[in-house]
Every structure is written in C-alpha cells, then in structure tokens.
Amino acid sequence: MDLRAFYRTIREIETGISEESVVIISRETPEGGRAGVRTDVPRAVAARLIAEEKAELAKPEAAAKFRAEVEAKWKAAHGHKVNTTWKAKER
DSSP: OOHHHHHHHHHHHHHTOOSSEEEEEEOOOTTSOOTTOEEEEEHHHHHHHHHTTSEEEOOHHHHHHHHHHHHHHHHHHTTTOOOOSOOOOOO
C-alpha cells in the first residue's frame, strides 16, 4: 500500500466535505462490519472510513432524518425538562 497516496486520498475526501460533522453509513466488511449502521462523526473520521471503503456519506435527507431520530431519542430519555428554577435578575 502506498501510504502517500492513501493519505492524499483522505485529504482530498476531507476537503470535499463542507460540514464539521457528517453522518456516514457503514458498509459490510470482511472483518465483520455491519452494513447500514448510521453514525454522526467528525469530518476527519468520515474521510478515513470512506477512503478505507468502510463507509459512505449519507445523503442530506437521510442525515437530517437520522439526526432528528437521535434528537427525539435523547429528549425522550432525558424527559425534555425545561429549567424553571432559573430567574432573571430584576433591575
């Protein structure tokens, strides 16, 4: 494996990703990786996994749906409580 070419590929992929954090979808791998697992990762991690052909970028619609699902699960788990004990200072 030509490491210079590999890291050049990673840099090219990374520069093509405009967002700081992106949703990727895993591919099946010989090491036991499961296909179709969605994950929100930093741009550098996404570029590396794409270069290694272990994942692909999710389409914007799929990424938005995934993030909405994660947010809904988080709100459900945390009871989506609003802090009512804080009061603004009166002048």
